[in-house]
Amino acid sequence: MESTSHAFKDNVHEALRDERLQRALGKMKVGFQGNRRRAIERLPEFEALRDEGRAIKDHVLEHLDFYLERFESRVVEAGGHVHWCRTAAEARETIARICRDAGARTVTKGKSMVAEEIAINDHLEREGFEPIETDLGEYIIQLRREPPSHIIAPAVHLSKEDVAEAFYAAHRDLDPERSLVEPTALISEARAMLRQKFQQADVGITGANFLIAETGSTVIVTNEGNGDLTQTLPRVHVVLASLEKVVPTLEDASTILRLLARSATGQEFSAYTTFSTGPRRPGDPDGPQEFHVVLLDNGRTAMLGTEFQEMLRCIRCGACMNHCPVYASVGGHAYGWVYPGPMGAVLTPSLIGVDAAGHLPNASTFCGRCESVCPMRIPLPKMMRHWREKEYAAGLTPATQRWGLGFWAWFARRPGLYHLGTRLAAGLLGRLGRRQGRLRRLPLAGGWTDWRDMPAPEGRTFQQLWAERRESARREDAR
Amino acid sequence: MSEARDRILGSIRTSLKRGPLDGERLAAAEDRLAAHRRNLMPSRARAAGEEGIELFVRMATEVAATVERLATPQDVPDAVAAYLAQHNLPAELRVAPDPELDAVPWERRPTLTVGRGRAEDRDATSVTGAVAGVAETGTLVMASGPAHPTTLNLMPDTHIVVLRTDRIVGSYEDAWDVLRARGALSRTVNFITGPSRTGDIEQTIQLGAHGPRRLHILLVDGGDGDGASA
């Protein structure tokens, strides 16, 4: 997917003025936050499970080669194939080749952020295949030819009117007078349209929430059942997954699954959590004949052993963005690429470079709410700060910020001059603002005063007053 | 391809500053896999016996499955017929070719048309068994195989599940123990918790997105073993 992260500020500008988006974000925030809170209130062990989840993933990352090799052997034992891909391009070519070898025409897809990352749909279309998104949210945005705005609720930025517009425009064979006012009507229509596609599909591509080394199983977590239809009906099932998704055992997956749905949507468990191991067995009445796992690196192994390793614990629940005040203000598209919100702010520079994605880790107040809700205890603000450190070291920080900061630090290292300077500033601004107690405009501070008043300083600094107080106390004692 | 594999494994080892695992670390990792120890178990997941059944019923009902308790498998046909009538559904079933479901006296309700096998597009209602029910979240565990086509879980609008109460366990881990005892994992293991749903339209939950709109669980008492295991 092409990134517009460099245009973050322009994206933000538009997003803040988009009333439909703002209404949708308001709903999203309340829904996800409240649901999560209710779910974790019902599970007293939730905090302890977060520690378990972190420990499991940290262990895996330290032994990632071992677990990937074991996973591969088990997949092969079960009759499947594993394809190792270093880059997005390799993964695209591999998947296209599998589709070609299968003589495929229609390819159904379950929701997969990695698939967005490698832009597989465009590639499949160019190669002559017809990829169909089957997750309702993904289907809607595919019709609108736009990217997802949230990693688990891809169409969260849309109103039902937006969806109806998209359906009227795309489902031309249906009666144009039909009513699509009710969400139930939209769901029924999507279900009917996609049912045909599910059955026509030659290849079904899903992502994977987990890869289980013990058994060679891949796991998808959905509510609609589309992922299951995608992976059961076609002749060929392709799983596309980034390699840090591996966990050791079924028990480890169970532990992390207790965290996932609760953190994501506030459900106790998703409607469909499905473990796939190889193709159909002899005697199975249904199921795919071929099973392929495409393991993607695309920058993950480069994060190992660095200060960004902890980001690889992410289980893509979306809790961070559900609780982020910046995401709640601007929505996912503003971030400009596949992964929005706090986890996107940390991961995107790793995957597409900090020069392209530099705004993302900078557009944060470090309020820390993301880290406080992350089921895997990922220190997101700390890693955003690391990106800022890298930018600073590489000279990418904007000049005004460097100089402003440098100027401040110069004074701060010299207490005498600092106290003099602060006295002057407090005195001047205090005098300017004395009449109303605030300044409506301040040269060089448009970033502040365009939007809010600047309260005036009291006029003398604390250090000044403290020194005077001590001086007069000394004179009192001397008397 | 194997070049990419080597490069990726090499990249991992370079990042972790070591060669392939060996010696004690390898042995420890192998042991961890082989032992597949349970991590922290929530107390809710330890529900057993009648308490476990009640928890299962409560959790499944919360997620809009419906549950009916039956005294014996002989009562299944009447319960199914009544359910279909109640919801104005055609008296036609696609039943899993499961020996336990074969033993159900379908002939008691001769107006029920019973087909067997995998789901066909026109099938409105399926009937399957389940390997286990997990009390902690009201979750059904299905394993694909000759006796259980996966499509029966997904394609029809209504899915009826016949579950013996002595197959209700407390936790997912208990369910994995049951599955491991059966041998290698099937192609598909479904953990199903309530009917299909989506929140993709303005965050309101709608049932029946792509999978079944209705999930009806017939909990049958009896079976040869004791009550539910912990």
Added chain:
Amino acid sequence: MADTPPAQPRVGLFVTCLVDIFRPTVGFAAVNLLEKAGCRVEVPRAQTCCGQPAYNLGDRADAADLAKRVIAAFEGFDYVVAPSGSCAGMIKEHYAELLKDDPDWGPRAHRLRHRTWELVSFLVDVMGMERVEAAYQGTVTYHDSCSGLRELGVREQPRRLLGTVGGLSLRELPDAEVCCGFGGTFCVKYPEISNRMVEDKAEKIEATGADMLLAGDMGCLLNMAGKLKRRGSRVQVRHVAEVLAGVAGEAAPIGEAAVRKG
């Protein structure tokens, strides 16, 4: 919980640059409260800035430099107390990481962190203060500053003490724990987003119907007061220390002019 403090502990007040420049009243209120709690308060003249702006910009060198100065100026005290969760958090939670590779300053940073406190949590959790002798007739709402809340666990302590202020009625602010949008340089780097966040906050504050907004961090207070005044709101804004010390009413609220007599 802290160990039992010495009788009459020596406290170094970390004034913070914003209190120093904008509102000395808060500094004096802090001294007042600390002395009432039985502390001897000193204000090292060598203090300037805790280094957080540099740290959050990615400028570790300047941040480390400033951190060393703070450590040197304060490590002789029994406690370091700041009327700010943000600056206390910087010293307590980040200095050790910043200086972790320095064999001399690393341990010194580590020692200092155990003695560094945000003001209200110091009064309650260390000095055991259970009530204040102050009165304020009116309704108050309280904003939880992010660093204080999430880095230092400051949440119950100000509410507990406010509960003992005679005549004061506390109305919980919906989304009290949501960031106000200040974030140091964030508010000028991404002013549009910051504005949206502070507008949301101001709406919620006004909707409580409270007379006064309190918080424990000058950055948040300047931001929220600036927005409230721009909106023509009558809500008065002060630092929580002012009310707890019983000096609310001595200085004009933040962003308002002193009422002229006569």
